[in-house]
Amino acid sequence: MTFAAHPHAAKPLRKRIADASEPYLYSAPALVLIIGVMLVPLALGISYAFRDIQLLNPFSGGFIGLDHFRALGQDQAFFRALRNTLWWTGASVFLQFIFGLILALLLDKPFAGRGLVQALVFLPWAVPSFLAGLNWAWMFNPVIGPLPHWLHALGILDAPNNILSDPHLAMWGPIAANVWWGIPFFAITLLAALQAIPRDLYEAASIDGAGPVQRFVSITLPFLAPTIAITVLLRTVWVSNFADLIIVMTNGGPADRTQIVASYIFTQAFKRLDFGYASAIALVLLVLLLVYSLLIVLLRQTLLNKG
Amino acid sequence: MASIDIQSIRKSFGTFPVLHGVDLTIRDGEFIVLVGPSGCGKSTLLRMIAGLEEVTSGEIRIDGKRVNDLPPKDRDIAMVFQSYALYPHMSVADNMSYSLRLRRSTKEKIASAVGGAAAKLGLEPLLERRPRALSGGQRQRVAMGRAIVRQPKAFLFDEPLSNLDARLREQMRAEIKKLHGDLRATSIYVTHDQIEAMTLADRIVAMHGGIVQQLGSPLELYDRPANLFVAGFIGSPGMNFFEGRYLVSGDHADLRLSNGTMLPIRKREGLESGSAATLGIRPEHVVLADNGALEAGVDLIEPTGFGIIMHVTIHGIPMKIFSQDRRMLKPGPAIRVDLPQDRLHLFDSEGKRVD
Numbered sequence: 193m194t195f196a197a198h199p200h201a202a203k204p205l206r207k208r209i210a211d212a213s214e215p216y217l218y219s220a221p222a223l224v225l226i227i228g229v230m231l232v233p234l235a236l237g238i239s240y241a242f243r244d245i246q247l248l249n250p251f252s253g254g255f256i257g258l259d260h261f262r263a264l265g266q267d268q269a270f271f272r273a274l275r276n277t278l279w280w281t282g283a284s285v286f287l288q289f290i291f292g293l294i295l296a297l298l299l300d301k302p303f304a305g306r307g308l309v310q311a312l313v314f315l316p317w318a319v320p321s322f323l324a325g326l327n328w329a330w331m332f333n334p335v336i337g338p339l340p341h342w343l344h345a346l347g348i349l350d351a352p353n354n355i356l357s358d359p360h361l362a363m364w365g366p367i368a369a370n371v372w373w374g375i376p377f378f379a380i381t382l383l384a385a386l387q388a389i390p391r392d393l394y395e396a397a398s399i400d401g402a403g404p405v406q407r408f409v410s411i412t413l414p415f416l417a418p419t420i421a422i423t424v425l426l427r428t429v430w431v432s433n434f435a436d437l438i439i440v441m442t443n444g445g446p447a448d449r450t451q452i453v454a455s456y457i458f459t460q461a462f463k464r465l466d467f468g469y470a471s472a473i474a475l476v477l478l479v480l481l482l483v484y485s486l487l488i489v490l491l492r493q494t495l496l497n498k499g
Numbered sequence: 500m501a502s503i504d505i506q507s508i509r510k511s512f513g514t515f516p517v518l519h520g521v522d523l524t525i526r527d528g529e530f531i532v533l534v535g536p537s538g539c540g541k542s543t544l545l546r547m548i549a550g551l552e553e554v555t556s557g558e559i560r561i562d563g564k565r566v567n568d569l570p571p572k573d574r575d576i577a578m579v580f581q582s583y584a585l586y587p588h589m590s591v592a593d594n595m596s597y598s599l600r601l602r603r604s605t606k607e608k609i610a611s612a613v614g615g616a617a618a619k620l621g622l623e624p625l626l627e628r629r630p631r632a633l634s635g636g637q638r639q640r641v642a643m644g645r646a647i648v649r650q651p652k653a654f655l656f657d658e659p660l661s662n663l664d665a666r667l668r669e670q671m672r673a674e675i676k677k678l679h680g681d682l683r684a685t686s687i688y689v690t691h692d693q694i695e696a697m698t699l700a701d702r703i704v705a706m707h708g709g710i711v712q713q714l715g716s717p718l719e720l721y722d723r724p725a726n727l728f729v730a731g732f733i734g735s736p737g738m739n740f741f742e743g744r745y746l747v748s749g750d751h752a753d754l755r756l757s758n759g760t761m762l763p764i765r766k767r768e769g770l771e772s773g774s775a776a777t778l779g780i781r782p783e784h785v786v787l788a789d790n791g792a793l794e795a796g797v798d799l800i801e802p803t804g805f806g807i808i809m810h811v812t813i814h815g816i817p818m819k820i821f822s823q824d825r826r827m828l829k830p831g832p833a834i835r836v837d838l839p840q841d842r843l844h845l846f847d848s849e850g851k852r853v854d
């Protein structure tokens with residue numbers, strides 16, 4: 193009986209190194225890109241949070257530890273921005289979701305011209321956010337826009353003023369624009385989920401004695417739940433980071449009443465040119481959103497396991 | 500339980516007519532099977548009885564009460580779907596009790612109804628499972644359980660066995676028959692499978708092109724098909740047909756084939772000598788005889804175990820013979836057959852039966 197020579201002994205060293213590195217070489221192009229484009233800027237940005245970086249101060253740039261975070265703990269403007277962010281995100285996502293769901297339910301029913309309407313519904317999504325912001329800002333302007341006059345005529349406003357300059361109402365301006373702009377996302381994703389529900393389930397339920405509301409609660413909602421969870425999660429993260437409309441429409445004013453954390457970061461970085469402090473705020477926002485996402489993912493997982 | 504009355508029901512989808520006036524009276528406790536090829540309107544008729552399709556014209560009465568404009572939930576009927584249509588996020592028990600919960604029945608009543616139905620269908624060990632954890636046959640059983648817990652006026656079945664394999668289909672067919680024997684509930688069953696129709700039905704409604712072709716007991720349809728469609732649809736392998744001219748000479752008659760061959764048949768009233776006609780005979784009724792009148796060239800032999808299906812040609816016309824004679828496995832190039840006169844069906848030029 194003869195034994196084959198041990199395979200390792202037979203191979204030259206160079207061949208062995210080539211074999212071992214093969215998988216890494218294959219994945220290298222993708223990994224280098226990901227590291228170069230995503231991880232390096234992320235690490236750099238995080239490092240700014242611990243350094244004193246002010247564009248107008250040539251002597252800045254030194255490591256200052258947690259000084260930014262200590263300052264942040266005392267910064268009333270930051271805490272107001274945090275509260276505004278909750279308000280802005282909560283109201284925007286809630287209204288986008290409700291109107292998107294209603295729209296999806298309407299579009300799910302067959303009617304003449306449905307294909308055209310489905311295409312038109314997608315239109316706001318295609319409008320650049322800055323353009324949408326400018327448009328809505330003009331519509332709220334009583335000199336050129338109709339909205340203040342309509343709201344006055346309906347008795348909602350005492351006088352046809354610009355709500356964007358009213359400290360108590362200003363936030364509703366960007367929220368209205370955001371809702372208009374974000375409805376299609378919910379409408380289209382929910383419509384896709386709705387159309388995946390087998391029709392005979394509704395027929396079986398109607399024979400079992402379920403009315404429209406009961407059919408919605410016991411068939412539509414359970415089928416939509418996973419989609420709702422994931423879209424609400426996505427949109428929440430998205431909207432809370434979404435400062436375009438606020439920057440364009442109110443620039444955080446009046447008196448910081450519409451300043452959200454994302455627009456506050458923008459103000460700190462590009463108006464005060466304090467990149468270090470802006471990075472520290474951004475890091476806090478990142479941690480908060482990570483915690484939130486984790487909670488939603490856990491919730492979705494338990495829902496799916498239960499289902 | 501109730502009788503169902505259907506009077507001159509018509510249905511059009513847009514301008515496209517699907518049902519051209521159907522009349523049907525279903526007695527209390529009767530098992531009716533609607534049978535026909537795809538697109539004959541049988542499912543549409545069932546869905547109209549269920550209230551899932553609007554009635555274009557005509558009238559449907561359940562237990563004497565007009566239900567045309569009632570929503571499905573107020574008709575007190577139960578339906579078993581081809582896809583089962585079980586609620587995937589509910590357990591088997593919840594699937595079965597859903598209708599009772601919607602009607603706000605008491606907990607005790609629900610428990611006893613679900614328990615009773617589960618016992619009848621052997622579903623007790625599965626009550627806590629979800630539909631996706633069940634096999635096809637088990638899902639089918641749950642769908643039936645969901646129908647029977649409510650004790651409705653009528654059961655509607657829409658091709659309930661089509662998604663099962665042949666063995667399971669046979670088994671569930673027998674179970675449905677047994678269940679109907681126990682419950683004696685008015686049932687309407689849609690299928691394209693003529694074996695299901697023959698085995699289950701008290702009466703069969705054979706449909707084609709949105710028109711009822713024949714209504715009768717299974718053996719009536721088999722023994723005395725009203726027209727060419729029913730003759731060809733009921734029975735497997737299907738009936739053989741010969742086209743020709745009906746000729747009377749004295750007190751007997753013949754069918755003359757296009758090549759001049761005369762096939763002797765019984766004389767019929769109501770058909771003029773010289774008119775076009777079609778002769779039909781079932782494969783199992785052709786008699787093999789060494790001194791038979793006709794010569795048949797053998798093309799193909801299909802042994803089924805139970806018997807032998809022989810594909811032969813008689814006077815240039817292809818036909819099938821069913822025989823249980825094992826010697827026919829190796830019949831040689833040609834055999835001789837007889838077509839017994841009392842087994843022959845004659846249809847006029849419009850396809851109607853002539854006796």
